[in-house]
Amino acid sequence: MKLKERVVVGILSTLVFLTVVLVLNIEVVQVSQNGGGSPSSLGFLENLVAPDARSGAMVAFRKRVLQKSLNGSREASDPKSGAGAQPPVLGSPIDPVTNEIASVDPVVAEDFGDLVNLLVVKGAVDRKLRPVKFTKKKKPNPTVSEVLGFKARKNATSFERFHLGISRMEMYKEPDSIVDKLLHDMTTDEIVHMEQKDGGTQLKLMIDYASGGQAMMKPMRFPRDRETLPDHFYFTDFERHNAEIAAFHLDRALGFRRTPPVVGRLLNITTEIYAFAKGELLKTFFVSPAGNLCFHGKCSYYCDTSHAICGHPDMLEGSFAVFLPPKNVVPRKPWRHPWRRSYHKRKKAQWEWDDSYCEVVKETPPYDMGRRLLDLVDMAIFDFLMGNMDRHHYETFLVFGTNDTFPIHLDNGRAFGKANHDEVSILAPLVQCCQVRQSTLITLLRFHQGENKLSKVMWKSLNEDPLKPILLEPHLLALDRRIGIILRTVRECVQEASRTELVIVDDGV
Ligand SMILES: Nc1ncnc2c1ncn2[C@@H]1O[C@H](COP(=O)(O)OP(=O)(O)OP(=O)(O)O)[C@@H](O)[C@H]1O
Numbered sequence: 001m002k003l004k005e006r007v008v009v010g011i012l013s014t015l016v017f018l019t020v021v022l023v024l025n026i027e028v029v030q031v032s033q034n035g036g037g038s039p040s041s042l043g044f045l046e047n048l049v050a051p052d053a054r055s056g057a058m059v060a061f062r063k064r065v066l067q068k069s070l071n072g073s074r075e076a077s078d079p080k081s082g083a084g085a086q087p088p089v090l091g092s093p094i095d096p097v098t099n100e101i102a103s104v105d106p107v108v109a110e111d112f113g114d115l116v117n118l119l120v121v122k123g124a125v126d127r128k129l130r131p132v133k134f135t136k137k138k139k140p141n142p143t144v145s146e147v148l149g150f151k152a153r154k155n156a157t158s159f160e161r162f163h164l165g166i167s168r169m170e171m172y173k174e175p176d177s178i179v180d181k182l183l184h185d186m187t188t189d190e191i192v193h194m195e196q197k198d199g200g201t202q203l204k205l206m207i208d209y210a211s212g213g214q215a216m217m218k219p220m221r222f223p224r225d226r227e228t229l230p231d232h233f234y235f236t237d238f239e240r241h242n243a244e245i246a247a248f249h250l251d252r253a254l255g256f257r258r259t260p261p262v263v264g265r266l267l268n269i270t271t272e273i274y275a276f277a278k279g280e281l282l283k284t285f286f287v288s289p290a291g292n293l294c295f296h297g298k299c300s301y302y303c304d305t306s307h308a309i310c311g312h313p314d315m316l317e318g319s320f321a322v323f324l325p326p327k328n329v330v331p332r333k334p335w336r337h338p339w340r341r342s343y344h345k346r347k348k349a350q351w352e353w354d355d356s357y358c359e360v361v362k363e364t365p366p367y368d369m370g371r372r373l374l375d376l377v378d379m380a381i382f383d384f385l386m387g388n389m390d391r392h393h394y395e396t397f398l399v400f401g402t403n404d405t406f407p408i409h410l411d412n413g414r415a416f417g418k419a420n421h422d423e424v425s426i427l428a429p430l431v432q433c434c435q436v437r438q439s440t441l442i443t444l445l446r447f448h449q450g451e452n453k454l455s456k457v458m459w460k461s462l463n464e465d466p467l468k469p470i471l472l473e474p475h476l477l478a479l480d481r482r483i484g485i486i487l488r489t490v491r492e493c494v495q496e497a498s499r500t501e502l503v504i505v506d507d508g509v
């Protein structure tokens with residue numbers, strides 16, 4: 001080799017060597033930065049693990065309660081689960097011959113006679129879970145009409161009657177003919193105006209009816225069998241119109257009556273939306289390559305051409321939730337949910353790592369006395385049954401005072417996203433506080449031990465909706481399985497408590 005060639009080879013090898021050193025160095029720096037100071041790759045990875053997958057406080061509980069169920073965490077072992085993996089199963093989950101729901105899940109077959117016994121010993125129910133004579137005085141339950149001194153006009157609409165009938169203990173009575181009329185009116189009344197509603201992250205339309213009534217409409221975005229994408233966090237999941245409808249029926253079936261009535265309706269995009277659209281919303285309408293009329297509106301999530309809402313060719317399904325009374329007449333107070341998630345892809349909330357979190361909550365008003373802590377456990381049960389992880393805030397009606405009234409179960413659009421996955425972290429308030437309202441436990445036991453499983457009751461109830469079927473069979477069956485998981489959790493709490501009364505609480509609600 002000539003001197004010139006040697007020099008060139010020398011320079012090239014030095015360059016290669018320097019590049020290798022540089023690249024290695026950058027990697028080490030990145031690892032140590034992401035790993036919070038530790039240069040181990042484990043530290044780096046740990047920060048990238050989804051918060052729910054490593055929530056310390058819930059891990060032991062998950063193992064204990066779900067181990068016994070073959071299906072507790074099917075999603076993890078079933079590579080097919082996830083978006084679109086569920087075969088669409090339409091129609092009734094009830095066998096027309098036996099009139100029973102076929103289920104193989106062990107937790108559905110499990111007997112919770114021990115919990116029934118506890119309630120019998122407490123004097124709350126008889127062996128068939130029928131209520132024993134009331135010993136406690138019923139709580140006063142004034143309505144908006146009574147508190148504000150408003151009387152319904154003779155020809156008042158179902159919307160007005162509903163507003164006036166909201167009471168301290170519940171959104172509506174049971175049975176309530178006003179609710180039936182309201183559901184009917186929301187699907188049939190003429191729509192005279194519509195505009196995009198601000199607030200929240202996804203597209204919603206505020207609907208005005210000829211009668212003067214108002215509803216909040218969430219449009220259908222996907223077919224019923226489309227599940228939450230496996231890599232989507234709860235806060236990036238799409239809102240589902242059928243979840244809003246199903247949540248109303250579930251809340252009512254559980255006897256809570258804390259969700260405003262919601263019903264489905266098929267809309268004509270051209271005559272019932274486009275015809276009223278103005279300004280910014282109007283600019284988002286277009287005809288898709290398939291010839292369907294589409295729009296996407298303006299909002300912070302999924303309001304763009306690639307996530308447009310399209311008619312077929314111009315018919316569109318939507319959920320219609322009755323609008324609550326105007327805030328200047330019946331004001332509401334927003335509350336931050338103590339078991340709120342972090343809404344950050346790499347952060348955890350305190351309750352996710354602190355097992356004694358409930359002790360802190362219990363000392364903080366309004367959770368230190370009265371009904372509210374038990375209300376949060378009710379809400380956790382409601383959310384767990386439908387897989388809703390998106391409960392960041394809740395509201396109460398201020399006309400009934402600050403504390404002694406129910407929390408409104410509003411905004412359930414991110415529920416019913418994964419039929420084969422039971423997200424037990426939603427049960428954190430129950431797991432960490434080990435308290436449940438007696439009336440709620442009785443309701444759950446009636447569904448579980450009795451003839452009328454929740455899936456069956458829900459299927460019948462949802463069959464009343466114009467957009468039936470609202471829930472596909474796997475979501476209905478999940479309800480029965482999840483009731484079993486809740487009951488196992490209560491059993492664990494009772495076994496660890498010194499007295500049953502500390503776990504099963506009768507607060508007269
Ligand atoms: N039926 C209703 N009547 C009156 N106000 C309502 C009704 N539904 C929702 N709202 C109000 O609008 C706000 C936004 O609604 P909602 O939470 O359903 O939308 P969202 O887009 O899902 O919001 P987010 O993204 O914050 O979860 C609520 O916080 C509530 O104050």
Ligand SMILES: [Mn+2]
Binds near residue numbers: 239411412
């Ligand atoms: Mn929402």
